[in-house]
Amino acid sequence: GAGVSQSPSNKVTEKGKDVELRCDPISGHTALYWYRQRLGQGLEFLIYFQGNSAPDKSGLPSDRFSAERTGESVSTLTIQRTQQEDSAVYLCASSLGAGGWETQYFGPGTRLLVL
Amino acid sequence: AQTVTQSQPEMSVQEAETVTLSCTYDTSESDYYLFWYKQPPSRQMILVIRQEAYKQQNATENRFSVNFQKAAKSFSLKISDSQLGDAAMYFCAYRSARGETSGSRLTFGEGTQLTVNP
Secondary structure, three states: OOOOEEEOOEEEEOOOOOEEEEEEOOOOOOEEEEEEEOOOOOEEEEEEEEOOEEEEOOOOOOOOEEEEEOOOOOEEEEEOOOOHHHOEEEEEEEEOOOOOOOOOEEOOOEEEEEO | OOEEEOOOOEEEEEOOOOEEEOOEEEOOOOOEEEEEEEEOOOOOOEEEEEEEOOOOOOOEEOOEEEEEEOOOOEEEEEEOOOOHHHOEEEEEEEEEOOOOOOOOOOEEOOOEEEEEEO
């Protein structure tokens, strides 16, 4: 499996709990992105990593959202004190570089439901 | 900030026919990239076709082609000889060419749900 993988596939949590979503990018891809997709809507950008630094985290909706990346590998998106409006599919993508022409390859997403 | 608009929430086409999905965008930049992604029920986003803004020639990938009108800021997708497997949500996306800091994100439209009727 050489594609982007994400875990868990589905997550149900109670309001107020913290959740961690994981993304494994394609090996060798230096750029990694997180997007959020609410039901019936397009994707919203959350954060971008180049290596393990985040040059652009302007899409994070609140300080309850944070993300980190270990080297040029796994990334974790953490949502603290989850709210019902956080319910969405969270998609991760990676690309070889961060140039505009580079194709972003997407994972299958994590569907988060906050009760 | 750039915006992308897809004015057709749903479209349908008969198998083997041709369908065109519309997309318009708003930007003050002159150099950028445009993409069409397909999202089947599996949720996996798949790149269908892409276009560089500085290229006048419209991109083509097998049965998929685009009509890129830079002055009108329009980027429509034409699917020829539609197949049942083309049924999916289609998203138009914009990406700045400004650089690796703020230029890397994709800005998506709301999507068009395409149904292919046998």
